[in-house]
Amino acid sequence: AQSVAQPEDQVNVAEGNPLTVKCTYSVSGNPYLFWYVQYPNRGLQFLLKYITGDNLVKGSYGFEAEFNKSQTSFHLKKPSALVSDSALYFCAVRDMVNDMRFGAGTRLTVKP
Amino acid sequence: ETGVTQTPRHLVMGMTNKKSLKCEQHLGHNAMYWYKQSAKKPLELMFVYSLEERVENNSVPSRFSPECPNSSHLFLHLHTLQPEDSALYLCASSQARGQSNEQFFGPGTRLTVL
Numbered sequence: 593a594q595s596v597a598q599p600e601d602q603v604n605v606a607e608g609n610p611l612t613v614k615c616t617y618s619v620s621g622n623p624y625l626f627w628y629v630q631y632p633n634r635g636l637q638f639l640l641k642y643i644t645g646d647n648l649v650k651g652s653y654g655f656e657a658e659f660n661k662s663q664t665s666f667h668l669k670k671p672s673a674l675v676s677d678s679a680l681y682f683c684a685v686r687d688m689v690n691d692m693r694f695g696a697g698t699r700l701t702v703k704p
Numbered sequence: 705e706t707g708v709t710q711t712p713r714h715l716v717m718g719m720t721n722k723k724s725l726k727c728e729q730h731l732g733h734n735a736m737y738w739y740k741q742s743a744k745k746p747l748e749l750m751f752v753y754s755l756e757e758r759v760e761n762n763s764v765p766s767r768f769s770p771e772c773p774n775s776s777h778l779f780l781h782l783h784t785l786q787p788e789d790s791a792l793y794l795c796a797s798s799q800a801r802g803q804s805n806e807q808f809f810g811p812g813t814r815l816t817v818l
Contacts, residue, residue, distance in 0.1 A: 636794070637809070643803075691752060691760060696744060
C-alpha cells in the first residue's frame with residue numbers, strides 16, 4: 593500500500609527567506625512523486641514531479657523539490673519566498689499499481 | 705486555467721434533492737477523476753474513468769453516481785445526500801491513467817447539504 597505524510601499543518605516564513613514544505617512517502621517499488629498548490633477558491637495546480645533521473649526537480653514559480661530515496665522524502669523548496677506563495681500545498685505519490693494518493697496538505701503563510 | 709471547468713461552482717441542496725455536477729476538460733485527455741476534498745483531510749479519490757470506462761470506484765456510497773458520456777465530459781449525479789457529504793468536489797483529468805501523468809484540476813464545486 594502507498595501512503596504520503598505531510599508532517600506540518602502550517603509553515604510560516606518571512607518574505608525573502610527560504611522555505612521548505614516537507615513530505616515523506618511509502619510505496620512498494622519506485623515512487624512517482626508530485627507537488628500541487630491550491631489557492632483560495634481554486635482547484636489544485638501542478639507544480640512539479642519526480643519520475644526518474646536527477647534527484648533535484650525544478651518546477652513552476654521557482655519551486656524545486658529533492659527526491660531522497662534513503663529518507664523516503666520529497667521536500668518542496670524555494671530559495672526566496674514571496675507573499676504570493678501563501679497557499680495550501682499538497683504532496684502526492686503513486687506507484688505502478690495504485691492511483692495517486694495525496695497528503696493532507698500544508699498551509700504556507702509568507703509574511704511581509 | 706480554463707483547461708478543466710466545473711459547474712456549478714456552488715450548490716446547496718436538501719437531503720431529498722437530486723442534482724448533478726458537471727465537469728468538462730478541453731485538454732484532449734483520456735482519463736478523468738472525481739475527488740472529494742474535506743477540511744484538513746487528504747483528497748479522497750472517488751471515481752476514475754479511462755477512455756470513458758470506469759476503472760475505479762473507491763467504496764463510494766451509491767448516492768453518488770458518475771457518468772462519463774465521452775472523454776471530455778464527466779458528471780456526478782447526487783441523490784439523497786447526507787450532511788456529511790458537504791465538501792468541495794474536484795474534477796481532474798490527465799493525458800492517460802499512467803503513473804507519470806500529472807493531473808489537471810478544475811476549480812471545484814462547493815456542495816452544502818442541508
